[in-house]
Amino acid sequence: xxxxxxxxxxxxxxxxxxxxxxxxxxxxxxxxRELSGMILSRAPKQCNFVEWRGHKVVYKRYASLxxxxxxxxxxNELEVLEIIHHFVEILDRYFGSVCELDLIFNFHxxxxxxxxxxxxxxxxxxxxxxxxxxxxxQDSLVENAKEEVSSLSNIIAQATK
Amino acid sequence: MSxxxxxxxxxxxxxxxxxxxxxxxxxxxxxxFSFITLMVATWIGQNQKIRLMVVEINLRGDGAERLRERGRxxxxx
Numbered sequence: 001x002x003x004x005x006x007x008x009x010x011x012x013x014x015x016x017x018x019x020x021x022x023x024x025x026x027x028x029x030x031x032x033r034e035l036s037g038m039i040l041s042r043a044p045k046q047c048n049f050v051e052w053r054g055h056k057v058v059y060k061r062y063a064s065l066x067x068x069x070x071x072x073x074x075x076n077e078l079e080v081l082e083i084i085h086h087f088v089e090i091l092d093r094y095f096g097s098v099c100e101l102d103l104i105f106n107f108h109x110x111x112x113x114x115x116x117x118x119x120x121x122x123x124x125x126x127x128x129x130x131x132x133x134x135x136x137x138q139d140s141l142v143e144n145a146k147e148e149v150s151s152l153s154n155i156i157a158q159a160t161k
Numbered sequence: 162m163s164x165x166x167x168x169x170x171x172x173x174x175x176x177x178x179x180x181x182x183x184x185x186x187x188x189x190x191x192x193x194f195s196f197i198t199l200m201v202a203t204w205i206g207q208n209q210k211i212r213l214m215v216v217e218i219n220l221r222g223d224g225a226e227r228l229r230e231r232g233r234x235x236x237x238x
Binding site (some may be wrong): 045046047048049077078081 | 190
């Protein structure tokens with residue numbers, strides 16, 4: 001199973017974190033500090049797997065972002081690389097050529113997408129079309145809620161005049 | 162690693178994994194390499210001699226140390 005997912009920028013700043021195993025806040029910051037130091041210092045020619053604390057960390061660099069996933073010792077590393085690529089492809093389709101700024105300003109949407117793909121550290125949805133459809137439905141739900149709120153606020157404003 | 166086997170099958174297994182070691186992708190090389198070290202550890206535990214013909218391993222400090230630690234194993238003649 002996947003223990004946690006990290007998105008780290010080239011500068012070592014964390015852009016997204018998702019924890020599927022219990023870690024205290026102190027442990028989390030220590031893990032992020034350790035792993036960002038390890039991964040950012042690795043050469044491009046080295047393989048995408050790091051053995052760390054009895055786990056395996058699978059990472060892949062896309063432009064200025066490192067996508068990292070920590071898995072158990074007996075898990076398949078190549079499968080996790082495919083999951084990372086799958087996640088990136090869905091982000092790319094949703095944002096239309098995704099960049100780091102998209103994830104900074106629309107981080108909540110990145111979390112929504114990740115929650116559609118992974119549940120409890122396991123891959124749940126392998127279809128990109130299905131994920132896109134579900135996220136579009138969620139977006140329309142949010143838009144409807146916003147419209148309802150704005151109409152309610154208009155009614156309240158008129159009533160108080 | 163609890164599959165019943167004989168010397169010939171072991172040599173065949175090593176040869177198949179050796180093909181993956183000659184792959185240009187370092188990720189595939191790392192996985193095949195870690196699997197070979199697992200096999201070597203199992204067979205050495207059974208007091209059997211294995212020779213690994215590993216050519217041009219250049220994993221840059223990922224799995225190469227582990228093979229050096231285990232030492233050169235010899236295959237059945």
